[in-house]
Amino acid sequence: MAVRPRPSTRDRPPRVLVVTHALDPTADFVLRELNERRVPFWRTDLADFPTRTTLRAELEVDGRWVGSLRDSVRGIDLSELRAVWWRKPTGHELPATMSGPERRFARGQAKRAVTALGALPGVLWVNRPQANVDCTKPVHLAAAVASGLHVPETLITNDPAAVPPFARRCGGRIVTKVLGGIVHTENGTRGQLYTRRVPEEQWDDPRIALTAHLFQREITDRVYEVRATVVGDRVLAAAIHAPAGHTRPDWRQDSDAFTHTAIRLPTPTEDGARVLTRRLGLVFAALDFLVDARGTHHLVDVNAGGQWAWIEPTRAPITHAIADVLQKGTARS
Amino acid sequence: MSLLLDRVPSLSHTIDPEPPGPAETRPFGLDSLTNPVPIRGHRPVLTVDPVTQLSLVDGLPAGAHPSLSKSSCNTESDGRDAIAVDTDQNDDEYDD
Numbered sequence: 264m265a266v267r268p269r270p271s272t273r274d275r276p277p278r279v280l281v282v283t284h285a286l287d288p289t290a291d292f293v294l295r296e297l298n299e300r301r302v303p304f305w306r307t308d309l310a311d312f313p314t315r316t317t318l319r320a321e322l323e324v325d326g327r328w329v330g331s332l333r334d335s336v337r338g339i340d341l342s343e344l345r346a347v348w349w350r351k352p353t354g355h356e357l358p359a360t361m362s363g364p365e366r367r368f369a370r371g372q373a374k375r376a377v378t379a380l381g382a383l384p385g386v387l388w389v390n391r392p393q394a395n396v397d398c399t400k401p402v403h404l405a406a407a408v409a410s411g412l413h414v415p416e417t418l419i420t421n422d423p424a425a426v427p428p429f430a431r432r433c434g435g436r437i438v439t440k441v442l443g444g445i446v447h448t449e450n451g452t453r454g455q456l457y458t459r460r461v462p463e464e465q466w467d468d469p470r471i472a473l474t475a476h477l478f479q480r481e482i483t484d485r486v487y488e489v490r491a492t493v494v495g496d497r498v499l500a501a502a503i504h505a506p507a508g509h510t511r512p513d514w515r516q517d518s519d520a521f522t523h524t525a526i527r528l529p530t531p532t533e534d535g536a537r538v539l540t541r542r543l544g545l546v547f548a549a550l551d552f553l554v555d556a557r558g559t560h561h562l563v564d565v566n567a568g569g570q571w572a573w574i575e576p577t578r579a580p581i582t583h584a585i586a587d588v589l590q591k592g593t594a595r596s
Numbered sequence: 597m598s599l600l601l602d603r604v605p606s607l608s609h610t611i612d613p614e615p616p617g618p619a620e621t622r623p624f625g626l627d628s629l630t631n632p633v634p635i636r637g638h639r640p641v642l643t644v645d646p647v648t649q650l651s652l653v654d655g656l657p658a659g660a661h662p663s664l665s666k667s668s669c670n671t672e673s674d675g676r677d678a679i680a681v682d683t684d685q686n687d688d689e690y691d692d
Contacts, residue, residue, distance in 0.1 A: 281649075284607065285642040288658040291650045298648055306649040309606050336646060354606040374604050393603040439625065447629055448612045454632035456625065470624040 277339050279304035279589045280332075280380075283350030289572040290350050296586040304589070305337045309352040313373050320379045328379050345592025346387040347380065348585070349395070351568060387546065387593040389585070394544040395567040400442050400477060403543060403565035410539040411531065412562045415480040415553075423471040426478060430466050433480035437461050438512050442477050458513040481512060482553040482561050489552040489560065491528055492571050493540045494584035498533045501574045502526045502554075525576035532560045539565070546588060611635045 279297065281304055283290050290306075297304050307316060311334060319330040320341060330341050355373045357366050381391065388394075400419075407414050418429040419442070430437045440458040447456050460481060491500040502524045509520070528536065532552070539562075540548045549569020552560040571581045616622060640661070643652045653661035 284609075285644050286651045286653060286658060288651055291658060294649055304649070306644060309604075352606050353609065377604060392605055396603050396605055439628065441625055441628070447626065447632075448610070448635075450615045450632070451611060451613050451636065452632035452634050453611055454629045456628040457630050459628045465624075468624050470620075470622065473621060473623045474625070476623075476625050 275301075275303040276343055277303040277305040277337060278343050278345040278592065279348065280339050280344060280346070281306040281348045281350065282309065282352045283348075284308055284310070284353045287350055289570050290348070292572050292578065292582045293348070293585045293589070296582050297589065300586065300590060302586070302590050305333075305339055307332075307334065309354060309373075309377065310356045312355055312377065313369075314356050314358070318376055318379075320376070327384065328382055332380075341380075341383055344380075344383055344386050346389065346589045348389045348589055349392050385593050387588065387591075389546045389588060390548075390567055391544065398543050398545065398548070398565055398567040400564070403539070404562075406542045407535070407539050407562045407565070410535045410542055412535040412539060413559055415482060415561050415563065417480075418478045419475055420478070421472050421475050423467040423469055426461075426471060427463075427466045429478060430461070430463070434483075435463065436481040436483050437466075437478050438481045439476055439478050440513075442475060457511075460512055479563070482555050484556040485553045486556055487554050489526070489528070489550075489554060490569075490571070490574060490577075491533075491536055491550045491552065492569065492577065492581050493536055493545070493548050493550065494581060495546055495588050496537060497584050498528060498536050499577045499580050499584065500526050500528045500533075501577045503574075523574045523576050525580075529558070529560065543567070547585065 279302060281290065281294065283306065285308060294304065294306065312318065312332075316332060316334045316338075318332045320328045320332075321330050323329055328341055331338050332341070333339065355370050357369050361369060380386075381388075381393075404414050404417055416429070416433055418425060420426065426437075437460070438458050439461050441456045445456045447454050461478065487505070488503040489500055490503060491498055493499075504522045504524065506520045506522075527533070536550055539550070540546075543565065545565075545567055547567070547569075549566040549571060550562060551564040551566070552562055554560050572578050616626075640653045641655070643655070644650070645652050645657075651658040
């Protein structure tokens with residue numbers, strides 16, 4: 264990938280705040296676009312506060328917080344802020360010499376202080392962090408059904424006895440998937456917890472009782488998958504095509520072998536995607552669908568902080584759409 | 597961690613050193629674990645370009661760094677170091 268310097272906007276006061284980790288190549292696509300457009304922004308990470316950034320927030324008589332959040336080079340004037348892109352921040356870094364109790368106190372203070380940003384009026388959040396947190400599988404699957412979308416039959420349980428009858432209702436073909444993150448680290452290693460089929464001999468595994476597990480009907484006549492990215496009212500979708508002979512239930516396991524095509528969702532599905540994201544309070548979301556032989560789009564996941572740069576056909580349109588909403592922000596009353 | 601703080605999530609890139617427990621108390625869902633890769637050795641230095649505010653890895657633009665340049669769109673590492681980054685929100689691991 265060719266990389267060339269972009270013009271600086273450091274001489275103009277940022278109205279866009281980007282909160283993310285120091286390594287975020289997906290966000291970089293949008294930041295390059297903002298640089299090209301000469302839209303002043305400030306990129307920072309929660310990790311920078313309070314050791315490298317300074318907050319001064321004072322409550323005015325009208326109830327507004329005024330002041331600044333800044334580091335040694337850039338910062339924002341709280342009263343000028345128009346948009347926050349909440350990407351993938353890492354936790355507050357604190358002096359190594361702090362004790363555990365001191366760190367818990369300092370981290371709690373810092374986290375609570377940052378919520379002052381959420382109280383600023385007229386700021387567009389992409390997305391509000393609490394909306395991301397609330398976008399759990401149980402919540403977003405129910406919201407998807409309420410939004411008119413198709414969702415495969417789903418069971419969440421820690422009761423092994425509940426699985427066999429559910430599996431039989433699903434024709435004996437079920438998968439299990441994690442309720443949260445697929446990344447799992449232990450023993451100095453990092454692996455992934457991909458969606459997998461559950462054979463009949465495992466339906467009543469007693470270890471299902473050890474915590475909650477999610478089971479879902481397998482879409483056995485899956486033709487292709489769709490990653491639909493919603494940015495405001497725009498829906499930018501790509502079909503994900505498996506190579507011939509691919510039968511694994513989780514494309515993430517073989518993503519390099521897949522091909523992508525920009526597509527337009529059927530109107531009811533596209534409308535449902537907009538309704539769903541509004542219902543979840545999200546400005547941005549990446550939705551995953553499985554498309555069966557009849558063309559039915561089955562929603563299987565809503566990623567409030569989903570990645571999108573890995574799909575080349577929709578990379579530029581999504582980049583521009585996110586830059587558009589950040590640049591526009593929300594007009595002050 | 598209080599409910600309030602859980603609502604300002606932050607990611608954790610920590611690699612847990614603790615080994616698995618006994619098989620009889622290992623949750624069923626962890627049978628899905630695939631390709632556990634040992635994470636050791638060089639940890640790249642991650643910074644932000646002071647002018648463009650783009651990601652730098654060991655001082656190089658992220659897309660030009662060897663660990664990312666082989667991936668399909670230069671947004672995820674080859675998984676051999678501590679900087680695999682291309683997780684969706686639902687795939688992210690939060691701090692406790």
